[in-house]
Amino acid sequence: MDNPDNPAEDVLAGVGPRLRALRRARSATLAALANETGLTASTLSRLENGKLRPTLEQLLPLARAHGVPLDDLVAAPPTGDPRIHLRPVRRSGLVMVPLTRRAGGIQAYKVIYPPAGRSPTMKLQTHEGYEWFYVLDGHARFVLGEREFRLGAGEAAEFDTRIPHWIGSADSRPAEVLTLFGAQGERAHLAPAGH
Template sequence: MAGVGPRLRALRRARSATLAALANETGLTASTLSRLENGKLRPTLEQLLPLARAHGVPLDDLVAAPPTGDPRIHLRPVRRSGLVIVSLTRRASGIQAYKVIYPPAGQAPTMNLRTHEGYEWFYVLNGHIRFVLGEQEFQLSVGEAAESDTRIPHWIGSADSQPAELLTLFGPQGERAHLAPPRH
């Protein structure tokens, strides 16, 4: 945080902005801006956010945040009941995200409808899915999605001789994945 003042001054001067102009732009006083630039005032988040916006830089650049390191995520697939399951969520509660790969029809365990607590939403990434929900049966292809209360007897599997891949969101306490329409 020690270098914030000089960075703020350099950014303002690079834009050829006066303290008064920056004060109008950010809602901060010219006096506060001067004290921040001279290191006489320790900046708060409420001060840094409008300054980052005004200068058009990420907040991390203002505070010289250290690099985050390796951005790669190392996922560990798990094999269960003939499926390959990759957890995409790191937290223990709330809606969980998974990539699930179903083996080709005929190589999967026999269809066995099951029930459990929760709510599930899935999207077909690759292949064709056979989805049995209670007395109904559905065929889904790439780009299609379905959702259901998992207390209703259900079964999901590949519909043909190819594996099928799904992106699944599961709410163990019945949470639903709500998709909001775009706002105009």
């Protein structure tokens, strides 16, 4: 509820749920985020639960760790400019460009996988959620459980992320992929043209 007497309280009241949603979207534990930010797991938990009022010194490392602008953490009022200012995030050898600005729900990313041989060692991962990806350019190597696929530009895949998986470039060129990820298992429902 808006508090006309203290608008700062309204802004800060929403930080905890946004922090929790961002951490869960990355499938990060409080302990992992603590290592990444230098804040204690206890402090992170109290921030997420709204039991601790966030300070700038706490919000800056959290914004960096989650790869979002500080304005997104505090839900700063819009400036009147409807354009999304994309800020690439480099993580584990990948370039990820967040395409959605809200925390929670289905998240969209453009991911650029480095050429095969320059990417991190293939390590199958599992986590809660559901993912859909579409190859924009290049060729992607996709490992799902015991099966392996090569997808070219214009091809898409959809899978349950609880199945061990890995995605990377299939050859000496980078692979550019559009990814939709739902931490709660939301699926991308694509309707045929005309529906």
